Each structure stands twice: as structure tokens, then as C-alpha cells.
Amino acid sequence: MAVKTIEWRSDSVRMIDQRLLPTREVVRTYRDYKGVADAIRTMVVRGAPAIGVAAAMGVALGIKGFAGKRAETRFNTVAKALRATRPTAVNLAWALERMERVLKENLSLDPAHLFRRMREEALAIYREDIEANRALGRFGAELLPDPCTVLTHCNAGALATAGYGTALGIVRAARESGRKVSVYADETRPFLQGSRLTAWELRKDRIPVTVIADNMAATVLRGGRVNCVIVGTDRTAANGDVANKIGTYPLAVMAHRHGVPFYVAAPLSSIDLECPSGERIPIEERSPREIAEFAGKQVTPKGVNIFNPAFDVTPAELVTAIITERGVAYPPYGESLRALKERA
Amino acid sequence: MAVKTIEWRSDSVRMIDQRLLPTREVVRTYRDYKGVADAIRTMVVRGAPAIGVAAAMGVALGIKGFAGKRAETRFNTVAKALRATRPTAVNLAWALERMERVLKENLSLDPAHLFRRMREEALAIYREDIEANRALGRFGAELLPDPCTVLTHCNAGALATAGYGTALGIVRAARESGRKVSVYADETRPFLQGSRLTAWELRKDRIPVTVIADNMAATVLRGGRVNCVIVGTDRTAANGDVANKIGTYPLAVMAHRHGVPFYVAAPLSSIDLECPSGERIPIEERSPREIAEFAGKQVTPKGVNIFNPAFDVTPAELVTAIITERGVAYPPYGESLRALKERA
Numbered sequence: 001m002a003v004k005t006i007e008w009r010s011d012s013v014r015m016i017d018q019r020l021l022p023t024r025e026v027v028r029t030y031r032d033y034k035g036v037a038d039a040i041r042t043m044v045v046r047g048a049p050a051i052g053v054a055a056a057m058g059v060a061l062g063i064k065g066f067a068g069k070r071a072e073t074r075f076n077t078v079a080k081a082l083r084a085t086r087p088t089a090v091n092l093a094w095a096l097e098r099m100e101r102v103l104k105e106n107l108s109l110d111p112a113h114l115f116r117r118m119r120e121e122a123l124a125i126y127r128e129d130i131e132a133n134r135a136l137g138r139f140g141a142e143l144l145p146d147p148c149t150v151l152t153h154c155n156a157g158a159l160a161t162a163g164y165g166t167a168l169g170i171v172r173a174a175r176e177s178g179r180k181v182s183v184y185a186d187e188t189r190p191f192l193q194g195s196r197l198t199a200w201e202l203r204k205d206r207i208p209v210t211v212i213a214d215n216m217a218a219t220v221l222r223g224g225r226v227n228c229v230i231v232g233t234d235r236t237a238a239n240g241d242v243a244n245k246i247g248t249y250p251l252a253v254m255a256h257r258h259g260v261p262f263y264v265a266a267p268l269s270s271i272d273l274e275c276p277s278g279e280r281i282p283i284e285e286r287s288p289r290e291i292a293e294f295a296g297k298q299v300t301p302k303g304v305n306i307f308n309p310a311f312d313v314t315p316a317e318l319v320t321a322i323i324t325e326r327g328v329a330y331p332p333y334g335e336s337l338r339a340l341k342e343r344a
Numbered sequence: 345m346a347v348k349t350i351e352w353r354s355d356s357v358r359m360i361d362q363r364l365l366p367t368r369e370v371v372r373t374y375r376d377y378k379g380v381a382d383a384i385r386t387m388v389v390r391g392a393p394a395i396g397v398a399a400a401m402g403v404a405l406g407i408k409g410f411a412g413k414r415a416e417t418r419f420n421t422v423a424k425a426l427r428a429t430r431p432t433a434v435n436l437a438w439a440l441e442r443m444e445r446v447l448k449e450n451l452s453l454d455p456a457h458l459f460r461r462m463r464e465e466a467l468a469i470y471r472e473d474i475e476a477n478r479a480l481g482r483f484g485a486e487l488l489p490d491p492c493t494v495l496t497h498c499n500a501g502a503l504a505t506a507g508y509g510t511a512l513g514i515v516r517a518a519r520e521s522g523r524k525v526s527v528y529a530d531e532t533r534p535f536l537q538g539s540r541l542t543a544w545e546l547r548k549d550r551i552p553v554t555v556i557a558d559n560m561a562a563t564v565l566r567g568g569r570v571n572c573v574i575v576g577t578d579r580t581a582a583n584g585d586v587a588n589k590i591g592t593y594p595l596a597v598m599a600h601r602h603g604v605p606f607y608v609a610a611p612l613s614s615i616d617l618e619c620p621s622g623e624r625i626p627i628e629e630r631s632p633r634e635i636a637e638f639a640g641k642q643v644t645p646k647g648v649n650i651f652n653p654a655f656d657v658t659p660a661e662l663v664t665a666i667i668t669e670r671g672v673a674y675p676p677y678g679e680s681l682r683a684l685k686e687r688a
Contacts, residue, residue, distance in 0.1 A: 022642075022644065022645040186559075187635060187644075189557035189559060190557050195635065195636075195644045195648075196643055199644050199648045200645045203647065203648060210648075210650065211635055211648055211649070212650070212652070214558050214591075215530075215591025216653060217594070218593050218594035218597070218656065219590065219653050246559050246560055246563065247562075249563070250562035253562070291539065292539075294638050297367075298366075298367055299531075299639065300366065300531075301366040301544045303547065304553055304555055305552070305554035306555050307554050307555075307556050308556070312562065
């Protein structure tokens with residue numbers, strides 16, 4: 001894997017600082033859960049699956065040296081700090097629940113063995129995420145023509161996951177299957193995940209990529225320049241409503257208007273059957289500074305109001321298919337998502 | 345007028361450098377037509393009506409010292425240089441044609457008198473632009489409720505015109521009529537006319553403004569946060585198709601989806617009856633650097649492709665009304681625009 005988003009090494013968590021890409025490749029090392037929580041909040045690491053993996057590793061670091069009742073109390077403190085970082089991606093809550101289950105089954109272990117077991121679970125989440133992406137990628141690739149040009153938004157790539165990627169995993173799998181594939185990437189304001197991260201990791205894999213401003217996607221779709229849109233998701237509700245990076249909803253509307261299939265790459269860990277519809281998904285608002293400043297330089301006049309929602313919800317009726325590691329779900333999603341998620 | 349976009353002073357043209365706003369207010373002085381052409385091309389000055397005024401003043405500077413046949417030849421050279429700067433805004437061609445008519449009627453004058461006459465015509469274009477904006481603003485303001493929140497894209501304000509503005513002229517007129525009015529401004533990538541220019545001039549007039557990234561407009565529209573959308577236009581075709589800053593088309597689609605009126609503020613100088621429909625409007629593509637770099641800092645990996653169309657076309661059926669200085673045009677625009685434009 002050319003890109004190492006997150007790694008467990010010598011009882012610390014290492015992450016590439018995604019705020020500095022593509023111009024600087026700096027790897028940060030975290031030895032306690034507070035550092036991991038900070039890294040998630042400040043977007044050193046981002047992308048729903050990667051956040052889930054980071055949180056699991058954070059729990060393992062946090063639990064080190066504890067056992068029994070004290071480990072349970074400690075877990076609550078650690079999980080609270082991690083849960084407070086970012087509200088929209090369900091993978092974070094999903095990973096914390098999974099780590100909690102393992103903890104409760106192993107409260108009788110001594111601190112060293114409990115830590116080893118928790119670390120093992122975090123690493124399992126890490127490995128399973130990559131495997132899920134590869135399986136999801138193969139299912140998705142079968143939907144693509146050859147040659148194929150894909151429009152994507154934000155970064156649902158190796159950098160958003162333990163590796164390989166969800167939306168970009170489909171692109172990679174299409175290439176591995178011998179298809180000729182290229183990508184249009186929305187730059188994705190305000191954090192520029194598209195121009196900075198998607199372009200960077202596709203360049204590393206020598207997959208042709210063209211960057212556009214978000215407001216140019218409608219022109220690309222109208223001009224017949226792409227065969228499909230593929231995006232990731234931070235949380236998909238039981239009815240198929242898709243929360244994803246701000247700007248996904250208008251992209252889906254434009255794709256629908258121009259008859260272009262709109263696919264969502266959704267590992268099962270990002271599908272929240274407890275959440276009936278998109279209206280119930282909490283939408284994070286982030287700091288005004290993300291829009292008011294760039295690289296420390298002021299771009300809006302001082303004192304101007306800023307509204308900075310980080311996600312939006314695409315209604316299920318605009319989604320052509322939802323691609324998971326267990327297969328492709330089609331409407332009605334209420335049934336198809338549950339069937340895939342509950343399959344043994 | 346708090347904002348001086350462009351001014352004729354002592355036989356030179358002065359413009360505020362819009363590339364440096366809002367952090368630096370630098371006024372540039374141009375003494376020949378080549379400087380004016382450069383200023384238009386590099387976007388020291390931008391906005392269709394302002395470009396028209398700048399071109400007229402550029403012709404006046406260019407014609408100085410010429411008369412008779414030599415003035416005609418000189419005009420061709422000057423007009424060619426100015427016309428080559430930016431293809432989409434029809435105001436540029438419109439201003440050049442008007443200056444050419446005056447030139448042809450006055451070829452018998454000596455150089456000093458011909459220059460004076462041409463200067464007079466350029467200043468008439470300047471004054472008439474402000475008057476047109478004020479009249480347009482009054483017609484538009486009548487369409488707005490009280491209180492009213494307007495969503496706008498790019499900058500169709502004082503900085504895009506000789507003064508007062510088209511879309512923002514309507515906002516100003518609404519305020520002058522006693523209405524309580526506030527604005528959401530798309531930041532407008534890649535040149536950030538919204539966060540830099542619209543926010544700056546509204547702040548100067550103490551009109552409340554909230555800046556969003558372009559991809560957040562759909563969330564603002566869905567959330568019922570605005571009463572209408574108002575944008576300017578670089579060229580409106582005879583059938584009512586509207587060319588305007590890239591991102592206007594998806595904004596119109598989203599406004600239509602959410603039942604929000606979509607108004608175009610179009611001085612008659614920007615309505616091109618010779619152009620039957622939007623398909624015939626030339627769309628400028630600008631330098632990849634506008635997207636590859638942000639405030640002089642590289643944001644995309646080196647060697648990545650960029651697609652940077654500067655405008656898009658909104659089909660007439662998405663436009664609720666087109667507001668001119670002679671009144672408001674409603675569909676079918678083929679009739680209503682011609683009636684307004686040809687009225688004595």
C-alpha cells in the first residue's frame with residue numbers, strides 16, 4: 001500500500017497529518033488516547049472508516065494498565081472523549097461499541113492481557129476495514145463500464161480508511177480488473193480533501209485525475225464527461241438516506257438531472273440501522289476559520305458571519321445503489337440494507 | 345458611494361485592485377489601453393458591467409491623439425486588444441460597439457475634440473450604468489418581502505459595476521426602501537468573489553452578510569434560510585438562458601427544487617438579443633493556477649490536471665424573473681426581454 005493513513009507501532013498510533021498534504025508528508029505519533037482524540041477533532045485523520053479505526057486504537061491505548069472495574073470506569077472516560085470529537089460519522093460509535101463488548105467479555109484478565117486483547121481487537125478492526133474495502137471495491141467495479149470516468153467528492157480513499165478506500169477502492173478495483181479508469185475530483189471546500197488528498201493518492205497510484213472546484217461539477221455532469229458519481233458516506237440511515245461531506249446532496253441532484261448514476265460506497269460499519277432516516281443524523285458544524293482563513297491568511301473581511309456545516313444528507317431516492325462489502329443494495333433500501341447488514 | 349470600482353481622473357483610469365481585497369485596498373492607475381486590457385484580463389477589474397465601463401474608458405485612452413482614418417485604424421487595434429481579454433461578458437462587446445458608433449460619427453473632428461467626445465461617451469456609459477443599477481434595484485426591491493434574506497453567488501455588486509451593483513443593487517434598494525434585509529454569500533471558488541468582494545462591500549454598507557462555501561448553498565436552501573436567490577449575469581440570451589459565474593446553474597436547480605424564487609439582475613447591456621440561446625454563449629476557461637493554488641500556496645499535487653470553466657449557463661425555465669432597469673421580465677422571455685430592450 002503506497003499510502004499509510006494510520007498504523008499501530010510499538011504501542012503507539014502513527015498517522016500521516018492530512019492537514020499538511022500534499023505539500024508536506026509528516027507522520028505524527030500518539031501514545032495516549034487524548035492525543036488520538038485531538039487528532040480526530042483537528043482532522044489530522046478524517047474519513048469515517050479511518051476515524052473508527054483511530055478510535056479503536058485510542059481505546060486500546062487508553063485502557064493500558066487497567067483491569068476489572070477500574071478498566072470499565074477508564075473506558076467510559078476514554079470513550080466519552082473520543083465520542084465528543086466528531087458527531088456525524090457513525091463508525092466512531094460503532095468502533096467504540098465493539099471495543100466495549102470485548103472489554104466486558106475480558107474484565108477478568110490482568111492489565112497486560114486485557115491490553116493485549118484490546119489491541120488485538122483494534123488491529124482486527126484495522127485489518128477488516130481494508131478487507132471490506134477490497135470486497136466493496138470488487139462489487140463496485142462490476143458496475144462500471146470500460147473505459148470509465150468517475151466523478152467523486154471529498155476523499156473516500158485510502159486516506160479515509162485503514163487503506164485502499166471505499167469510493168476510490170472501487171476505482172482501484174476497476175483498474176486492477178483491467179479497466180481504463182480516470183477520475184474527476186471536486187476540490188471539496190473548505191478543507192480541500194479533493195484537491196489535496198484524493199488528487200495526491202490517485203497520483204501515487206498513477207490513476208489520471210482532474211481537479212475541479214465544487215461548483216464546476218454541474219458543468220462536468222451536463223457535458224457528459226463522466227459515467228457515474230461515486231462518493232463515500234459518514235452515516236447511511238436505515239432508509240438509505242446518506243450523510244456525507246457537505247456538497248454531496250447537490251451533486252446527487254445534478255447527477256439525477258443529467259441521468260448519471262449516483263453510487264454510494266458504504267462499508268457496513270457506516271450503515272446505521274438504528275437511525276430511521278437522514279433527519280435523525282446529527283450534522284456537525286465546524287469552525288468559521290475553515291472558511292474565513294486559508295493557510296493562516298485571512299480571506300473574508302473581519303467580523304463577517306460564517307456558516308460552516310460539514311455534512312449534508314442525500315435522500316435515498318437520489319441514490320442509484322449503495323455498495324457494501326457484502327454486495328450491492330438497490331431500492332427500496334429499507335429492505336436491501338437490512339438484508340445485507342443482518343446476513344451472517 | 346463607499347466603493348469606487350473605477351474612475352476616470354486626469355485622463356487616466358483608476359481602479360481598485362480586486363485581486364487584493366479585502367485585506368489590501370490598492371488603487372491602480374492606467375494611462376493607456378494596454379494597461380486597461382491587462383487589468384481586465386488579470387481581473388484587477390471584473391463583473392460584466394464594470395468590464396464594459398473599463399473597455400469604454402480604455403478606448404478613449406487609446407484614441408487620444410488620433411483623428412480621421414488613423415483613428416479608425418487605431419480603434420481596430422484597441423478594440424481587438426480589449427475584446428480578446430474575456431469572451432463571455434457581452435457588455436464588453438456592447439461598450440466597444442457603442443464607442444465605435446460615436447467614433448464613426450465624429451471622424452471629422454480634430455484629435456483633441458475627438459478625444460473629448462470619446463471620453464464624454466465613456467463617462468456617459470459610466471453614469472448610465474449607475475443609473476441603470478439604481479432603477480433595476482428599485483424594480484427588484486418590490487419583489488422582496490420584509491424582512492428578507494437573499495442568497496447570492498459571486499459578486500454582482502458595486503465592485504462589478506460602475507457603482508451600486510445589480511444583484512446587490514436590489515439588496516441596497518430594498519434597504520433604502522426601509523426593508524430589513526440580510527445576505528448569504530457563496531464564497532465563489534476559485535476567485536472568491538463572494539467571501540472577498542461581496543462580503544467586503546456589504547460590510548461597508550453595514551448589511552448583515554453570512555459567507556458559506558458554494559457547496560453549502562443547497563443546505564441553506566433546503567433549510568428555508570433564504571427568501572430568494574439573486575444573481576447577476578455576464579450575458580443573457582434572447583430566450584432567457586443566463587450565463588453567469590460558474591456555480592450559478594446548480595444553484596438555480598437547487599432553488600427550483602426547494603421552491604425558492606431565482607431572480608437574475610440583468611442590465612439591458614448584458615442582454616444579447618443577437619444570441620438565440622445559451623448554447624451559443626462562449627464560455628471562458630481560465631488558468632489552472634486559480635484552482636491549483638490558494639492565496640499563492642500550492643494546494644494540489646504537482647502535475648494534476650485541472651478543469652477551470654469560469655461560467656455556466658442556467659436554462660431559462662429555472663429563472664423566475666429577469667430584472668432590468670426598465671422593469672421585470674417574466675417567461676416567456678423570448679417576448680418579454682425583446683419588449684423591454686426595444687422599448688424607446
